[in-house]
Amino acid sequence: MKLFSNLISAIEITNKTNAKIEALMEYFKIAPDKDKLWLIALFTGKRPSRPVKTTLMREWCMEITKLPEWLFLESYSTVGDLGETMALLLPTPTHKLDLSLHEWMSELKALKPKSDEDKKAFVLEAWSGLDQQERLIFNKLIGGSFRIGVSKKTLVNALTKLTSIDANQLMHSIIGNWDIDSISFEELIHGKHINYDNSKPYPFCLAYALEKELPELGEPEDWIVEQKWDGIRGQIVKRNNEIYIWSRGEELVTKQFPELVEAMQNFKDDFVIDGEILAMKDNDVLLFNDLQKRLNRKNVTKKLLEEVPVGFKAYDILEYNGDDIRDVAFIDRRKRLESLFNSVALPEHIKLSFLVDFKKWNELHTIRDNSRAINSEGLMLKMKQSPYHTGRKKGDWWKWKVDPLTIDAVMIYAQKGSGRRSSKYTDYTFAVKKDDALVTVAKAYSGLTDKEITEISQWVNKNAIERFGPVRTVKPELVFEIAFEGIALSNRHKSGVALRFPRIARWRKDKPVDEIDTIESVKALINTN
Amino acid sequence: MSTEKKLIKFTKKGIYCPQGKFYLDPWYPVDYAIISHGHADHARWGMKRYLCTDDSKAILQHRLGADINIESTSYGKEITINEVKVSFHPAGHVIGSAQIRLEYKGYVVVFTGDYKTQPDFITKPFESIKCNTFITESTFGLPIYNWKTEEDLQSQLQSWVKTNQQNDRTSVFLGYSLGKAQRLMSLLDGCDDIYVHRSIHSLNNAISGSGIKLPETKLWSADLDKKILQNKIIIAPPAILGSRMLKRLPNPATAICSGWMQIRGNRRWQAVDAGFAVSDHADWNGLIDAVKASEAEQVYVTHGSQVVFSKYLNEIGIKADELITEYGDEALAKAEKEENKVDV
Numbered sequence: 001m002k003l004f005s006n007l008i009s010a011i012e013i014t015n016k017t018n019a020k021i022e023a024l025m026e027y028f029k030i031a032p033d034k035d036k037l038w039l040i041a042l043f044t045g046k047r048p049s050r051p052v053k054t055t056l057m058r059e060w061c062m063e064i065t066k067l068p069e070w071l072f073l074e075s076y077s078t079v080g081d082l083g084e085t086m087a088l089l090l091p092t093p094t095h096k097l098d099l100s101l102h103e104w105m106s107e108l109k110a111l112k113p114k115s116d117e118d119k120k121a122f123v124l125e126a127w128s129g130l131d132q133q134e135r136l137i138f139n140k141l142i143g144g145s146f147r148i149g150v151s152k153k154t155l156v157n158a159l160t161k162l163t164s165i166d167a168n169q170l171m172h173s174i175i176g177n178w179d180i181d182s183i184s185f186e187e188l189i190h191g192k193h194i195n196y197d198n199s200k201p202y203p204f205c206l207a208y209a210l211e212k213e214l215p216e217l218g219e220p221e222d223w224i225v226e227q228k229w230d231g232i233r234g235q236i237v238k239r240n241n242e243i244y245i246w247s248r249g250e251e252l253v254t255k256q257f258p259e260l261v262e263a264m265q266n267f268k269d270d271f272v273i274d275g276e277i278l279a280m281k282d283n284d285v286l287l288f289n290d291l292q293k294r295l296n297r298k299n300v301t302k303k304l305l306e307e308v309p310v311g312f313k314a315y316d317i318l319e320y321n322g323d324d325i326r327d328v329a330f331i332d333r334r335k336r337l338e339s340l341f342n343s344v345a346l347p348e349h350i351k352l353s354f355l356v357d358f359k360k361w362n363e364l365h366t367i368r369d370n371s372r373a374i375n376s377e378g379l380m381l382k383m384k385q386s387p388y389h390t391g392r393k394k395g396d397w398w399k400w401k402v403d404p405l406t407i408d409a410v411m412i413y414a415q416k417g418s419g420r421r422s423s424k425y426t427d428y429t430f431a432v433k434k435d436d437a438l439v440t441v442a443k444a445y446s447g448l449t450d451k452e453i454t455e456i457s458q459w460v461n462k463n464a465i466e467r468f469g470p471v472r473t474v475k476p477e478l479v480f481e482i483a484f485e486g487i488a489l490s491n492r493h494k495s496g497v498a499l500r501f502p503r504i505a506r507w508r509k510d511k512p513v514d515e516i517d518t519i520e521s522v523k524a525l526i527n528t529n
Numbered sequence: 530m531s532t533e534k535k536l537i538k539f540t541k542k543g544i545y546c547p548q549g550k551f552y553l554d555p556w557y558p559v560d561y562a563i564i565s566h567g568h569a570d571h572a573r574w575g576m577k578r579y580l581c582t583d584d585s586k587a588i589l590q591h592r593l594g595a596d597i598n599i600e601s602t603s604y605g606k607e608i609t610i611n612e613v614k615v616s617f618h619p620a621g622h623v624i625g626s627a628q629i630r631l632e633y634k635g636y637v638v639v640f641t642g643d644y645k646t647q648p649d650f651i652t653k654p655f656e657s658i659k660c661n662t663f664i665t666e667s668t669f670g671l672p673i674y675n676w677k678t679e680e681d682l683q684s685q686l687q688s689w690v691k692t693n694q695q696n697d698r699t700s701v702f703l704g705y706s707l708g709k710a711q712r713l714m715s716l717l718d719g720c721d722d723i724y725v726h727r728s729i730h731s732l733n734n735a736i737s738g739s740g741i742k743l744p745e746t747k748l749w750s751a752d753l754d755k756k757i758l759q760n761k762i763i764i765a766p767p768a769i770l771g772s773r774m775l776k777r778l779p780n781p782a783t784a785i786c787s788g789w790m791q792i793r794g795n796r797r798w799q800a801v802d803a804g805f806a807v808s809d810h811a812d813w814n815g816l817i818d819a820v821k822a823s824e825a826e827q828v829y830v831t832h833g834s835q836v837v838f839s840k841y842l843n844e845i846g847i848k849a850d851e852l853i854t855e856y857g858d859e860a861l862a863k864a865e866k867e868e869n870k871v872d873v
Contacts, residue, residue: 012793015800067672068844074837075673079792088673088791136793423794450798458859467836 003031004039004101005134012148017157020150024158033185034102040174040188042141043155048105051112052119052142054082060120061086064127070468077470080416080423083139090127090135097129104141153391165189171203171390198239201246202272202318202326203390207380207397214361217398222384224330225356225364227376228399229313230288230486230500231278232295236260236312239270239322245277256300257310263350269340272319274388280311280349285375287488289498311349314341315380318388326388333388364400371402377485378402404483405525406505407432407517409441410476414460417445424457425472428504430482432495433518439495441522442482447504456507479516481505487525495519497526536613536633537640537662539852544640544664548633549613551580553640556855563615565642566626567592567707569864570856582617584653584741585625588707591735604653620644621655622809623708624736630658638662639823643856645808646815649679650715651743655811655819663825668810668858669788670834670841676788676812682805683716689803690720693782694760701775703767703801704786705865706732708809713764713786714744716807724749724758726765755779766865770799788812789858820847832857 010023028036041047062072067089079085099107111122126138152175159174160167173191176199183193217223233248243264245254254261257277279286279294286308293308294300317337318326325333334355341352356379358364368379378401386396409430417426427445431438448456456478464472483505490498496519538545543555543562551561558575565571565581567588572581579599581589586601602608604627607616617627622643631638637660644666648654677685690700702713710729717723723746725733730748737743749763751774759779767785769775775783783801788808790796796804810833811819820828820842828849830839835851842849 013796013801013803015797065672068841071672071837071841075671078671079673080794084793085673088675092675417794423789423792423798 001099001101001104001130001134001137003027004035005137007039008137008148009133011150015149017154020154021158021161024150024155025162028158028162032100032102034180035100036185037180037183037188038101038105040155041180043150044152044174048109049112050143051108052123054143056116056119057086057123057139057142058082060123061089064091064124065089073470074468077416083143084136086127086139087132087136093131093135094128097126104138108141159189163189167390176200198242199237199244199246201235201237201244202324202388204233204235204248204274205316205389205397206392207382207399208392208394210381210398210400214364217361217381220359220361224334224382224384225358225367226315226353226380226382227356227371227374228378228380228401229276229278229285229353230375230377231276231285231291231313233274234277234312235272235274235318236264237272237319238264238267239272256294258300259305259310259349260312263312263347266344266346267340268344270319270321271317271340273314273337273340274316274318275312275314275353278311278313279308281309283348285311287375287486288500289486289488289490309349311351313351313353315353316388329385329387330382331384368400368402372486375486401485404485404505405487406481406483407441407522407525408479408508408511408515409482410438410513410516411456411474411478411480412438412440412476413471414456414464414474415471424453425460426453426457428456428480430480430502431476432516432522434495438476439519440493441495441497441519442484442499442502444480444482444502444504447483448507452507476513479508479511479513481508487522489523489526495522497522536631536636537638537664543854546613546631549610549615549631551610553629554642554856563629564589565620565629565640566623568623568643568705568861570860571642580615582625582627584739585627587735587739588625588732591732592707618656618658619653621646621648621652624652624711624741626652626708628656628658630660636661638664639825640664641666641819643668643809644811644819646811646819647676647679649712650718651711657819657822659822659824661825662827662829663820663823664829664831664852665816665820665838666810666832666856667816667830667835667838668833669808669812670816670830670838672813674788674791674808674812675814676806676808679716682807686713686716686805686807687720689782689784689805690717690762694721696780696782697760698780698782699758699761699763699778701763701765701778701781701783702786702805703765703770703783704807705861706766709786709807710764710766711736711743712807712809714746717762717764718744721760721762722747723762723764724753725763726769728766729764751777767862768865770801820849 007023007027011020014020062069075089076082076085111119127135130138156167156170159170169191170189173188178188178193235246237244243261245257245260247253279291290308294310314337317333320336338352356367364379371378381398381400383396409432411428412431413429414425415427417424429440430442431440460472460474463475466472482502484499484502486500488498489496536546536548538547542552542557542559544553551563552559553563554565554571555562556573561578562576563580567585572589574593577598579589579597581601583601583603586599589599590597604617604619607614614632616630618630620626620628620642622645626642628642628644629640639658639660641664644655646655693700704710704713706728714723725746726749733743733746784803784805785799785801786805786807788806788810790804791806826848828842828847829852830849831852831854839849839851
């Protein structure tokens with residue numbers, strides 16, 4: 001595990017992508033085949049299910065260290081990561097275990113069905129035979145989550161640099177269905193498995209936020225403009241009578257949306273289409289808040305299906321009857337998509353995303369400003385001649401979102417972050433006035449600079465009311481401008497409103513607390529929404 | 530208890546001994562200050578009279594000015610100030626650092642200042658003293674803080690330097706000018722040429738001037754030829770991060786050396802190439818061992834994790850209370866930054 005442990009150390013300390021790529025390449029050059037496969041699996045979220053419960057591991061750690069629970073929790077809230085906390089608390093190792101990554105993984109796989117007694121013996125033996133960093137990795141391997149700042153793209157770039165295999169193909173290969181026990185590293189990176197796979201998605205084409213004036217884009221007739229619907233991007237793959245739905249996070253979400261699968265069976269042709277999965281009722285797009293009720297559910301009940309029906313608005317077509325047409329110009333792909341949608345009768349919730357009719361650039365301003373009324377986030381501008389790119393590429397596609405709504409609110413709780421942010425208070429809860437009291441309206445984690453976070457953390461240390469635990473109640477003194485994309489009434493929230501994607505726009509050091517928004521002024525935004 | 534109450538008083542200006550009419554590491558100007566060590570959060574400006582160890586004297590004069598009214602004495606030697614017996618005992622924290630022992634009518638108070646129980650290559654090792662009242666720091670008072678041995682640290686740092694050299698990189702270590710810098714010098718001695726930042730260089734000169742032998746170093750000055758520094762070792766204060774001087778180095782690999790680096794989040798917070806948990810403070814077990822060895826019936830816990838550490842001590846049957854002071858890492862970092870402003 002030394003090799004893998006060194007790789008993790010090298011990757012996590014740097015914020016330079018090139019250094020990460022180099023470390024990965026080094027690993028791929030010298031690690032055993034099976035280890036490489038596991039590395040790819042772990043870094044792409046293909047993790048085996050957890051063999052040992054976290055609560056048990058915590059218990060055993062407290063038992064060994066003889067620490068009271070409150071002190072264990074205090075340590076945890078300082079470190080911000082449970083696996084790391086345990087790695088730091090446990091006594092120095094008594095011997096040296098030297099297993100490679102894949103050996104550990106198969107041990108962990110074999111551990112799953114065993115009794116708690118056996119599991120305990122195994123974990124304790126591992127803890128006493130690994131150094132601090134290895135122990136941390138071992139704990140993470142059990143949990144299966146490795147979030148250390150290596151994106152799939154970084155991984156693919158390292159593999160491409162090493163093998164000269166096309167990045168798109170590699171991306172295909174590593175995100176698809178493959179079984180670690182029945183594929184070799186060479187087979188995987190050469191994509192031996194992907195021809196057989198009916199589910200294979202394409203990497204999504206993503207857009208940058210518009211950073212220039214519209215006329216700088218050139219002639220309006222060279223562009224197609226659509227609404228930027230506020231749901232989740234999805235890719236529907238239909239091949240050989242099988243239907244798969246992929247989310248933008250490259251997860252298979254087919255089972256979550258049975259009404260989409262059913263509707264897709266109407267089509268005769270095979271295809272891969274890109275579009276937006278939306279909560280839709282009676283032809284209207286509902287708020288993202290509604291859609292959220294449908295996401296990440298293991299079981300979709302009949303009641304939920306009726307309460308929040310889901311629909312799909314198609315943007316693009318990437319593959320038609322087996323042909324990859326991503327290099328065809330968007331205007332032609334769009335025509336293909338239209339004729340596909342006109343080829344059969346479709347239920348009401350499956351639609352083409354309509355095109356915005358405009359002749360001059362300046363007509364778009366009003367249309368964009370009115371997007372929120374139809375629960376759209378703004379506009380998408382796409383060059384007629386653009387191919388369907390892999391990933392984010394500047395120039396051909398732009399997103400032009402409506403300006404966010406903003407309120408001024410005061411910080412009332414602060415909590416330490418995780419990972420890189422675990423040493424600082426980075427997660428905040430904000431409140432607005434309600435009569436003479438304060439009421440929570442939003443939590444936000446992003447939008448401040450490292451310097452501001454450091455300053456706030458020091459302030460929290462001095463002004464916290466609690467002295468234990470991860471959440472600190474602070475004096476309501478610091479005022480922030482909170483930006484968000486939408487607002488809706490909600491009876492799940494104490495304030496009665498739910499904000500969509502709140503983040504910190506800026507720290508209003510100039511603003512005294514008695515000038516923050518009231519819940520009434522916040523609710524008033526719903527009407528203009 | 531009644532004697533103790535008389536012997537030390539916690540005032541706004543600092544910890545005061547009414548019988549002796551002196552303060553211990555006060556944070557506001559007073560007539561007579563007994564100083565545990567030379568760090569800026571313990572040895573402050575404006576005292577009419579200072580008393581410290583012989584090894585600290587040059588450091589205080591260097592930091593606070595040659596014209597301060599200062600006396601010093603050797604470790605272990607008992608002197609009497611207004612009927613209170615006062616002596617300094619090694620704290621193992623930085624060069625010259627001491628615990629201050631007070632005795633009055635058979636009642637003993639020990640004020641640790643900052644301390645480290647684990648021996649290193651450069652400071653006089655921590656000496657445990659029995660007392661009635663023990664005033665302990667708690668900078669790293671959580672069980673997640675457990676330091677490596679000095680030998681393990683040495684091989685960790687030196688192998689990092691070697692790796693950097695293989696990649697044609699200059700190793701830059703960041704640590705406070707007083708304490709961490711000299712400790713790093715001792716850990717890296719013999720590895721390759723060591724260059725130090727001006728603030729460390731002048732402090733080293735002051736220390737050497739008082740007869741203490743330090744590992745050999747050279748001054749890292751802005752006009753040095755870059756080629757000379759290639760693949761060498763540089764030690765500088767943390768305030769230099771982001772400075773032009775650092776950016777001018779050809780291919781630097783930068784490491785922060787601090788106990789806080791024990792936690793990954795802290796290592797990753799600043800964009801550096803490495804973080805090493807090198808601390809001049811006691812780790813969790815060091816704190817507990819020191820408290821137990823003092824056999825004190827009353828413990829006061831100062832700067833750091835005083836809430837957690839005092840709660841834990843009470844749970845294991847040692848009477849402990851929190852004591853709010855103005856010592857601590859943040860105060861020190863701020864002071865060091867101020868003092869180095871002109872140099873970086």
